Amino acid sequence: MAIKILSVDDSRTIRLIVGKAFRPYDVTLLEAANGEEGLAVAAREKPELILLDVTMPVMDGVTMLTKLKEDPALKAIPVIMLTAESGRENVLQIARLGVRDYLVKPFKEDQLLEKAGRCVSLQKRPVATPA
Amino acid sequence: MQPPPNLNQYKEIARRYGIAATPESVSRLTQLVARQDSCVDEIVRVIEKDPALSARLLRVANPRATDESEYTVGTVDEALMRNGIGCALLLAMGTPLSLALTKTFQTMLSLKLESVDVHQMDSLVGEHMLGSIGFAGKVVGHVYLRLSSTSAKAIAAGILGLAPEELGSDEIRDAAGELLNIMTGNFKSNLCDAGLDCKLQPPRVGMTEDFSTPIQPGGGLERLAFRAGQIEIFVDVTANPFFD
Numbered sequence: 001m002a003i004k005i006l007s008v009d010d011s012r013t014i015r016l017i018v019g020k021a022f023r024p025y026d027v028t029l030l031e032a033a034n035g036e037e038g039l040a041v042a043a044r045e046k047p048e049l050i051l052l053d054v055t056m057p058v059m060d061g062v063t064m065l066t067k068l069k070e071d072p073a074l075k076a077i078p079v080i081m082l083t084a085e086s087g088r089e090n091v092l093q094i095a096r097l098g099v100r101d102y103l104v105k106p107f108k109e110d111q112l113l114e115k116a117g118r119c120v121s122l123q124k125r126p127v128a129t130p131a
Numbered sequence: 132m133q134p135p136p137n138l139n140q141y142k143e144i145a146r147r148y149g150i151a152a153t154p155e156s157v158s159r160l161t162q163l164v165a166r167q168d169s170c171v172d173e174i175v176r177v178i179e180k181d182p183a184l185s186a187r188l189l190r191v192a193n194p195r196a197t198d199e200s201e202y203t204v205g206t207v208d209e210a211l212m213r214n215g216i217g218c219a220l221l222l223a224m225g226t227p228l229s230l231a232l233t234k235t236f237q238t239m240l241s242l243k244l245e246s247v248d249v250h251q252m253d254s255l256v257g258e259h260m261l262g263s264i265g266f267a268g269k270v271v272g273h274v275y276l277r278l279s280s281t282s283a284k285a286i287a288a289g290i291l292g293l294a295p296e297e298l299g300s301d302e303i304r305d306a307a308g309e310l311l312n313i314m315t316g317n318f319k320s321n322l323c324d325a326g327l328d329c330k331l332q333p334p335r336v337g338m339t340e341d342f343s344t345p346i347q348p349g350g351g352l353e354r355l356a357f358r359a360g361q362i363e364i365f366v367d368v369t370a371n372p373f374f375d
Contacts, residue, residue: 010333011305011308011309011312012301012302012305013287013290013291013302013305013306013308013309014309016291016302017239017290017291020291020292054316055312055316055331057333083316084231084312084313084314084315084316084317085316085317085319085320086145086150086151086316086317086320087319087320087321087323087324088138088141088320088323088324089323089324090320090323091141091144091145091148091150092137092140092141092144095144101148102144102148102149102150103148104150104151104317105235105312105313105316106231106234106235106238106239106313107238108238108239
């Protein structure tokens with residue numbers, strides 16, 4: 001069964017890059033453009049991994065992470081921050097809230113796959129065989 | 132109340148997550164500028180130790196000069212005396228921006244982006260793409276990204292791994308906006324670490340024919356230029372420090 005990964009980022013560009021990185025793998029990529037949408041998708045779909053941006057409209061990544069960790073049904077989902085912000089206070093605050101990893105933009109696809117692979121077991125997508 | 136940020140704890144977490152540190156000279160310069168009571172001599176010493184920072188400061192202090200022979204302000208000391216500490220702040224902000232932009236090209240487009248003297252590149256003529264992000268807090272200003280439609284399309288295609296003809300205008304605009312996000316996110320981290328807390332506004336991307344950049348009263352402007360093959364980029368940074 002495909003692994004569900006949720007990408008929460010207001011940038012369509014980043015969501016496309018993330019989608020391209022996981023395309024060879026048996027992954028169902030779920031998307032949300034802000035923290036509020038991200039929480040709703042997380043509650044509905046229970047993804048195995050969340051990739052989370054910090055600066056977003058409507059609800060930012062730190063607020064979403066806080067709410068995620070307060071929710072007994074969602075708090076165990078591993079989160080990798082995917083953000084251009086690596087300031088001391090931001091990183092410390094996020095680390096205190098509890099994230100599995102932190103990837104600073106710009107990033108390479110293989111860095112993302114390596115960090116994601118430490119949280120979930122990525123399997124290559126089965127190749128369709130002719131009948 | 133949360134405990135104050137602990138530098139050692141941050142260093143340990145940054146090491147664990149593989150987060151790269153800001154260059155020491157830039158970090159030091161930002162801290163000095165942020166202190167407000169710093170002695171100018173101390174700032175001069177930090178800038179003079181770094182030839183690239185010194186050259187950029189003199190370019191900012193001589194905005195009309197097309198090369199060094201036309202400089203009317205010839206030393207770091209004089210540049211800071213005449214233009215104020217805002218000049219040093221621009222330098223401190225421009226470096227993380229440049230590093231982030233160069234790294235983005237390297238990691239996401241496999242292209243070597245080089246910083247070039249702004250006078251060695253022709254200004255953009257006619258309609259071009261303009262992206263901007265405002266930041267506000269203890270320091271107020273804007274970062275502007277300017278590039279031709281052809282350059283914008285080439286960048287979006289490279290980042291997304293698509294052919295230029297497969298791209299719509301929304302994808303091109305969004306890629307330019309993300310480039311801005313990445314640059315400003317990196318430089319905001321440096322400012323915040325130095326105590327110049329500020330928040331970023333969402334990026335705005337559109338087309339313009341105007342190549343001029345508005346400067347806030349009392350503020351400064353640094354224009355940076357970059358080239359990678361046919362791709363040419365201008366980045367303008369405006370800042371007004373200690374705005375409460």
